[in-house]
Amino acid sequence: MRVESFIFALxxxxxxxxxxxxxxxxxxxxxxxxxxxxxxxxxxxYRKAEERGANPVATSFNTANSLFQINxxxxxxxxxxxxxxxxxxxxxxxxxxxxxVLYRIGQYSESIAVYRRALSLDPDNVxxxxxxxxxxxxxxxxxxxxxxxxxxxxxxxLDLSLFYQQSEIHIAMDEFEAAANLIKTGYAKNPExxxxxxxxxxxxxxxxxxxxxxxxxxxxxxIKPNDKELLxxxxxxxxxxxxxYLAMDVLNQVLQIDKGFTDAAIFLxxxxxxxxxxxxxxxxxxxxxxxxxxxxxxxxxxxxxEYMQKKRVSxxxxxxxxxxxxxxxxxxxxxxxxxxxxxx
Numbered sequence: 001m002r003v004e005s006f007i008f009a010l011x012x013x014x015x016x017x018x019x020x021x022x023x024x025x026x027x028x029x030x031x032x033x034x035x036x037x038x039x040x041x042x043x044x045x046y047r048k049a050e051e052r053g054a055n056p057v058a059t060s061f062n063t064a065n066s067l068f069q070i071n072x073x074x075x076x077x078x079x080x081x082x083x084x085x086x087x088x089x090x091x092x093x094x095x096x097x098x099x100x101v102l103y104r105i106g107q108y109s110e111s112i113a114v115y116r117r118a119l120s121l122d123p124d125n126v127x128x129x130x131x132x133x134x135x136x137x138x139x140x141x142x143x144x145x146x147x148x149x150x151x152x153x154x155x156x157x158l159d160l161s162l163f164y165q166q167s168e169i170h171i172a173m174d175e176f177e178a179a180a181n182l183i184k185t186g187y188a189k190n191p192e193x194x195x196x197x198x199x200x201x202x203x204x205x206x207x208x209x210x211x212x213x214x215x216x217x218x219x220x221x222x223i224k225p226n227d228k229e230l231l232x233x234x235x236x237x238x239x240x241x242x243x244x245y246l247a248m249d250v251l252n253q254v255l256q257i258d259k260g261f262t263d264a265a266i267f268l269x270x271x272x273x274x275x276x277x278x279x280x281x282x283x284x285x286x287x288x289x290x291x292x293x294x295x296x297x298x299x300x301x302x303x304x305x306e307y308m309q310k311k312r313v314s315x316x317x318x319x320x321x322x323x324x325x326x327x328x329x330x331x332x333x334x335x336x337x338x339x340x341x342x343x344x
Contacts, residue, residue: 002201005203011193022052023049023050023052023053023054024052026049026052027045027046027049027055027062029043029045030043030059030062031062034062034065034066039066039067039069039070040066042062043067046059046062046063047059049061056082056086057086057094060079060083060086061079061083061091061093061094064076064077064083064097064098064101065097068097069100073101073105074105074233076097076101077101077102077339078099079106080094080095082196089244091119092125094310095115095118095121095127096122096128099112099114099118099128099135100131101112103131103134103138105314108139111135112132112136115128116132119132124286126159129151129152130149130150130162130165131164132144133145133149133152133169136148136300137169142172146166146169148267149162149165149168149169152287153166157189159188160190161185163185163196166182167180167182167199167203170189171203171206176204176206176207176209178201178281180200180203180204183196183199183200187200194220194223197216197217198216198230198233201217201220201234201237202233202281204216205233205236208240210237210240210241211241213237214234214237214238214241217233217234218234219238221232226257228254228257228264231250231257232250232252232254232263232264232267233289235250235251235267236267237255238250239267239271242276244271244274245275247271248268248271251264251265251267251268251271252268255268255278255287259287259291260291261311262287262292262296263293265284265285265293266284266285266288266295266299268280269281269282269284269285269288270299271301273303273306281299281303282300282319285303286300286322286326289326290326297326297330299324300319300322301323301333303317304320304323304340307319313340316340317340317341320337320341323337324337
């Protein structure tokens, strides 16, 4: 999720009256303090500048910016309201920043109302449409959020993040087909954005449409064949689709690329164990264990018990010796396996 974007441009006065010039001079000093990060001192001068006749919209707006910078959000909101009032509601940046502060302090409904006021003055402000969408989401109004993001995409068609953000709202509404179609549209317009394909696979997988998910992942892999994280996603999708042998082949690809990807080794071991392919399972768990993944010990223990259940005692003892070699300081493991080893 995006963070609020504030308009921190500092305003200056332009009138030529002598008294106002004095206020303008103080205002410029305050702006310099602000630019140097001395926000508390800047606030004092902004207030003094306003007393001396400086433009009250500028002093209120800049004071609010300073208060925001030192995390005094309610006070910042009050100062932005002053800037709005002094401008008779015509200064869109003050409205946009006020809306953002209201969002920050959890006043989402009022934030929405103020964003809409700001957008009525500045309808091409992409950021305000995006933050309006987030405020709508906070109130549970996903339809309003979708409308706001659609407006943002119309204004800035090059911002690819908007496709993702809008599709996430569709997913939250269980509108998986709409989410997928939106990502397809984004990919058609931006074929260099391979991540669209990966995200499309994720959408299909969330909707348990595993064949479409695997197809999207494979299309992405044609572009990024050595992407181990993507291969892992494909393996997970194939396993969910009850295709464990295909999943194991993909996991082997992952481990050929990076033997240190121990999650893939554990996953491979689990699949092999479920298929009672115990030697493959043991090899995968051992690979993970030798790379420092302690989760492997549970898989190896299960193999020992499986050997014992099948009366394959010698293989159970062999595996136990390997486990104890890998974990020589684990007294709990040694105590657990003593009864089996004592049968030698």
